[in-house]
Amino acid sequence: MNELHDVAVLMPAFNGQADVERTLASFRETSTVNVLIVDDGSVPPIVAPAIDGMKIEILRMPKNGGIERALEAGIAALDARGMRYAARIDAGDLATPARLAKQRTYMEAHPRVAVVGMWTHVVSTEGAPLFDLTPPTEPGAIRRTMLARTCFTHPSLMLRIDAVIDAGNYRAQYRAAEDLDLILRLMQRHDGANLPEFGLFYELNESGISATKRRTQVISTLRLQLRHLRVTNPLDWAGVAKSVAHLVLPYRALRGLKARLLKSASSA
Structure with a gap:
């Protein structure tokens, strides 16, 4: 039996x-991998590559509407197909071997968990290592710190589809912070966790959302922090202060400082 029969990789794509x-060629699993590419109005349209061990479908959006709408449509399509788990990844990122099997095994053993991520190697567009992201792994630690720091790398996530639908799916209300919006809603009724091992090589691309839509992303994040603020939790206030700093300081300076801090922490 295909142990990944109820898992689908969910990848939004606009050109590229x-x-x-x-990205799809990077998956190394012992079972057939289902893939749904949501083509968000690419010109020319994305073509499904022929890759051994993969069953690839393409859902074409009528026009380019942004990642939030693409992900919303993708989750709805996977739910209609009877899939239980959606594994996120973005074009340009690379998966580590057996990522999907490890995440599904964890989800099956922890029914309260609706979202599980993995630690992440951040690399340049040339593949050179930059720094690592090793957020908290246990639900309690994530819940305490989720407004103060990034506790999940979005393209590393595996999501329980029925929980995502019940929570209202992805939405465009918080542009460029659709992942945080969804996770905060999921964790009102479920737990979130990270596996304490690396599952993703995340490509830091200067044309990516975090760079080109930085101000929009920070404003959306700040709105979410204020909406979900726990006034007695000092870490929540620290997260608000960090978002305000991101609004007033240059992106490159903040990125360089973050990289230096993470490198120092990893070598300590």
């Missing part, structure tokens, strides 16, 4: 055919 192919 070569990145789509490179």
